[in-house]
Amino acid sequence: MSPACRYRPGLRHWHPLLLSREVGRRPVARRLAGQAIVLFRTASGRVGAVAEACPHRRLSLAVGRVQGEDLVCAYHGWSFDPEGAIRCPLMPARRQKHQAFQVCEAHGLIWVREAIGPQPPLPHWSSDGLMLAGTVMHHVPVPLELTLDNFTEVEHTSTIHQVFGFADPREIKHRIELEPGATHVWNSGPQKWFLPLFNGLIDNRPGDCFANDWVTTFEPLLTIYEQTWLSPEGKLRRFRLKVVMFFVPLDNAVTQLVTLIFSPRVLPGPLHRLLAAPIIRAVTSRELNLDVWALKQLADLDTELNPLSLGPLDRVLLENRRRLQPNYLSKLV
Template sequence: MADAACRYRSGLRHWHPLLPSRRLGRRPRRQLLCGQALVLFRTASGQAAALAEVCPHRRMSLAAGTVRGEQLLCAYHGWRFAADGSISCPLMPAVALQQQAFQVREADGLIWVRRPGKSEQPHEAPPLPSWPRGDLLPAGLTLHTVAAPLEVTLDNFTETEHTTTIHQVFGFRDPAAVTLRLELEPASTRVWNSGPQKAFPRLFDAFIDIRPHDHFANDWTTRFDPPLTVFEQTWQTQGRGGWRRRRFRLRVVVFFLPLSDTTTQLTTLLYTPRVLPGPLHGWLAAPIARAIMAYELRLDVKALAQLADLNPDLCARTLGPFDRVLLENRRRLQMIYLGTE
């Protein structure tokens, strides 16, 4: 059921990449977003739709229903729900009822959902979020559920210090040797870090052509409409002519979706250069890169699950140099994502 007190409810006015398109078949799915319980379903013609989950008749979950043609049938009494929320009742054909409907789009292999404004016309919906992509190839997407609030989850992914202790592949050997630069814009924050790459298994070394003494640079920008961070990760090696950037690099696009007050979903898209010729990139290189990234993300998820206190409040006096961006992110999150409509 929906959590009416969810503090993220106003965030529903933004587009959220809630589910990979391939996961929505003919069976309805229950999903939670910003405390709102939804039912997602696909009509016989292939249209994806999202409605409030609870049937207004006798409170049955519409996720227990079945799709018949272009309508969703409630499993309890057979009420029929169209993608636009209109309802038809077998025993009350003259009664005009309406279920809350949400806007749905499909792009980049994802189902995007948002709640339209009360007076908003369909053509007034904002565009889907965008990010750089043309110079790299898609290597897949992953979903992870984090047992922590949105703010706490975003904190973890927008500071660097934990990579030394938590991560096994992508991170810094020594935080004290890392160069930090912070750039602030009214609607975004940007962090750039560079330092010695930590050692990792030689299997990864051979595949991605990164050596133990390379420098790792992580340049990321966070926006808040919805919360989204784009990581640009590169490596450099030092030779006789100075520093040279290695060919392999990553672009990691992470959306932070508050499912409830205490649970956050990470929808992550990965992009890499072509490291193997022809179709071998899609058959071998991309799956390996995706597996490595998913492994690293699971380490973050595991660490956040071990927090002893999920209170999202920050104490400024305990924050170190890598944590300065967290307070700036909180301000923008409150102003842009959670601001009034």
């Protein structure tokens, strides 16, 4: 028997589990906070999500088939609708329910939560007039807390990152602001050098000041980054990025990152969609790949923080842990 998932309370929040285009008539198996789930799209286009194991003889419903509005088990033909209602061929009058999950489709994503308690609204954010350049996903073989640590501290950008980072961590101006359910972080400093190719595309130059500011909220776990550049004279450059990142605990040891990337239009007409947006998406995804690479190299996955090892830019890690605890961490450790 697998150990209980530490993040089970997080199931009550909406999490983007996969891209809309990944769910068709063929069932898809996924995990969320340790729960094995099967998602399927009915003939009418509705998406359902139910517990993976058939309650009859435990066969995986991921090997079943969609028939009309139901998911049919391949073993004995039991069928399940998106609410979990069961129809059994040999006992048609028997009323049973299978565990079902609430599902919502928005922003090109499938969102899932446990069907208990009042249904909260989906997370929302302002695009600030920016255009979606793309959505990327990463699976990180690291617990939720350590993944969050990496993406809410700034010191590593000077060494790990190639484009979006600071030249020298000692020159970073850093400020945090705390709320009961959120942490706000402001960072600015000299931008590290990157290829001149990007200077023409995004109007950045050597000597610019890079600002990477973000807010992290915890219902669900989400960080929204605002990245801007200033010229040496203090003029705000026209290019900026908004990055919306969800941290989805799949189980005790794996975290899924779902990242939506927004940018201004930098080329006219369809050229932005066909050329600029894919480049912006690829560059941002590569920067995220570097973060994932670093996390994969961790030699110790203990989630406890040692306050004595934290530097002047790391206070936010402790504050994030305090806010994460009531929303995601169960007492089953």
